[in-house]
Amino acid sequence: MLPKIIIAVVLVILSIVILRPFDPTGPLGSKNLEQLTNHASERDAVVLTHPIFNPKEIDWVSPLGESNGGYIEVQPLGGMTVNIKKEVAQKGPIEVYAPTDMQLVAYAHTIMESEPEPDWSLYFKINEDVSLILHHIKNVNPKITDVVGNTPKRNDSRTTDIRWPQEIKFKAGEVIGTTTGTSQAKNWNIYFHDKRIKNQFINQKRYEGSGFGKDVGNRLLSASCIFDYYQDEKLKNDFYALLGTTAAGQSTSCGSPSSDKKGTLSGLWHLKKDGIDMGSYDGPFADPFSVYKRSDQSISIYEVNKEAYTISPNNATYKDPAEITSSHCYQLTDNWNPSVYKGYAYFRIDSDTQMSMTYSPSGFCPETFPNRQAKTYYR
Numbered sequence: 001m002l003p004k005i006i007i008a009v010v011l012v013i014l015s016i017v018i019l020r021p022f023d024p025t026g027p028l029g030s031k032n033l034e035q036l037t038n039h040a041s042e043r044d045a046v047v048l049t050h051p052i053f054n055p056k057e058i059d060w061v062s063p064l065g066e067s068n069g070g071y072i073e074v075q076p077l078g079g080m081t082v083n084i085k086k087e088v089a090q091k092g093p094i095e096v097y098a099p100t101d102m103q104l105v106a107y108a109h110t111i112m113e114s115e116p117e118p119d120w121s122l123y124f125k126i127n128e129d130v131s132l133i134l135h136h137i138k139n140v141n142p143k144i145t146d147v148v149g150n151t152p153k154r155n156d157s158r159t160t161d162i163r164w165p166q167e168i169k170f171k172a173g174e175v176i177g178t179t180t181g182t183s184q185a186k187n188w189n190i191y192f193h194d195k196r197i198k199n200q201f202i203n204q205k206r207y208e209g210s211g212f213g214k215d216v217g218n219r220l221l222s223a224s225c226i227f228d229y230y231q232d233e234k235l236k237n238d239f240y241a242l243l244g245t246t247a248a249g250q251s252t253s254c255g256s257p258s259s260d261k262k263g264t265l266s267g268l269w270h271l272k273k274d275g276i277d278m279g280s281y282d283g284p285f286a287d288p289f290s291v292y293k294r295s296d297q298s299i300s301i302y303e304v305n306k307e308a309y310t311i312s313p314n315n316a317t318y319k320d321p322a323e324i325t326s327s328h329c330y331q332l333t334d335n336w337n338p339s340v341y342k343g344y345a346y347f348r349i350d351s352d353t354q355m356s357m358t359y360s361p362s363g364f365c366p367e368t369f370p371n372r373q374a375k376t377y378y379r
Helices: 004-019 030-038 040-044 086-091 142-148 204-208 214-222 233-240
Strands: 058-061 080-084 094-097 102-111 119-125 130-137 168-170 175-179 187-194 267-269 280-282 285-293 299-304 307-311 327-333 341-351 354-360 375-378
Touching (some): 102 142, 119 175, 204 214, 299 327, 307 327
Antiparallel strands (some): 058 080, 267 285, 299 307, 327 341
16 A cells, blocks of 8 residues: 555646646647656746736747757757837837846847947846846846946957856846847847756757857757746737747747757758857858748748748748658748749758758759768758
């Protein structure tokens, strides 16, 4: 006969499962069902009580895994891009709020050549496992500048730690800062990380490694959907209604930083067999490189020859990378004028962890894969 304490624990667990069933269509999806179940009680300990932004001021929010994806832009796969309504941004900056009590632990204040105004990147600790990072904040609460000053570095985005005895804490609902987003796109980024979550890639060891690129790997592994940490159902539904690649309502899922699908082209690829490059090129071939289908049904090829390409469903060579198990050639076109052809990218799946790619800046897809021009990529 089982001890009474074990029976009691089992009954408590059963009651939690019955009262709070897991939604497999939710933000972390089936890939993280096991991890979410294993850490349900721990995860529930982090509850966000205040909206990080006003949903009425936002046009749409990209799900995890749909922002960029290759070369120096691989890290944004682990974040969400918040697009401010143009008419709202024209009137002035929106406020960004602390979703819960948290502490600022690092920051970067940078003015880049591409931006007329400086940007703040803010790194917050919520607890030992959960953190929040904000990019493209234009102005910050005076409690930050009172400690770190207000002089940006030019073309230097390296972070600075805030060390004891300096301390900057925010209470839930407090204004962190304001932003109009980037000067052209009017968007900004949210990265929410939970170390207890392990997103799944085909070659998990690459992202769990301790070598060069480990920070990017750890962030992709722990990237989580901030919306899922709210318990207010109305607020959560308002956030979910914003999800999409180019418009709200294109997705009902918060996505995943990994679009890897075993035995197919879909996902993230690397020129090196180990580790994650921080962004390099071998001829026209970028490292890292990704190809995946987005929630607006378009295909992102990010990137080749210093360009990111979008394959729309109207493209004659359109095919979901998750359905490509042998070889396929995409005819590349100008993203703004699809009638302008810009060469091709031809792919061949060699194994679950290896593929070959050829690229030409001109011409049309050949009938057979051109082996002599191929570059090898690895999971």
